[in-house]
Amino acid sequence: MTTPRPTQAISRRALLLGGTAAAALTGCGLGTGGGFTRSGTLSGAISGIDLDGLEAAVGSKNFSEQVLVGKMAVILLKSAGADVQDLTNIPGSASSRQAMLQGEIQVMWEYTGTAWIAYLGETDPIPDEQEQYEAVRQRDLEENDLVWLSPAPMNNTYGFATPRAKAEELGVEALSDLQDLDSGELSFCVESEFNNRNDGMDPMLQTYDLQRGREVPEDQVKVLDTGAIYEATDQGLCNFGEIFTTDGRIKALDLVVLEDDREFFPKYNLCPVVTSTVIEEFPQIRDLFAPVSEALTDDVLIELNARIDVEGEEPGDVAWEWLTGEGLVSEAEAG
Known part of the structure; x- marks a missing residue:
């Protein structure tokens, strides 16, 4: 069983962009531990989405919630027919961000507050969740050609x-x-x-x-x-x-x-982020991720994170069972 939150606190709020990140991206490549992830057949609201011809690497940071949603992305893309490289479990935000900027990964879930403060260099968060999301979406597209898809209602702050x-x-x-x-x-x-x-x-x-x-x-x-x-x-x-x-x-x-009723803490809403080259050729990725983002509330992620951190289940298994339970993926039919 892992202890993810100290890692999260460091990677999200005390980034050391520079030597550590560069070392992780050179030599033997990204130090990830993706492992095997299942795939099936898309169903329900995303049935029929076809990503045949897409080659993409999916990344995540190395704490439980990030690996969980990274595995969800791998499952969804593979089940849609994409050729997917699983690079989940990258050590730290700095390394994962640099991997995306350098084109080593094309799909990753990110947090609006992390991007605004740690990646884009702002010091004052925007209290309104939607306005924070829109500001990040605009800046990251203009400066880095990264496309932020619809945000989840969850707020991991x-x-x-x-x-x-x-x-x-x-x-x-x-x-x-x-x-x-x-x-x-x-x-x-x-x-x-x-x-x-x-x-x-x-x-x-x-x-x-x-x-x-x-x-x-x-x-x-x-x-x-x-x-x-x-x-x-x-x-x-x-x-x-x-x-x-x-x-x-x-x-x-x-x-x-306790409710933060005076909105002191920054908003950290989770969003799928995709490189602009991928979204231009495969715009249907928006429809693939939309119902997943919509369903990821605080309560849902507390439940799923507990299965990993408290009960010791594997993130890939939790991701698969949740997606199948939501009716978005089903077992592949035998050929």
């Missing part, structure tokens, strides 16, 4: 969660409710990067009318490794733990994610 019993005891549903609590209840578990970011812990508290050292005592902010925060929050080391909002451990531990 930062958040704070608390055990369900504690949420009910304190009567909290949103981050704005924290200002009504006694100081002794305002205890937090956070990772070191979030604790020190200029768009992290202190600005978040200020957005919600709280200040560290005043309403929030300094000794009630515990700095932990990302992977330890979930269990620490569940065990009561703190009342509120910093989380990623589609992590499967949210469901496994029955944590309640």
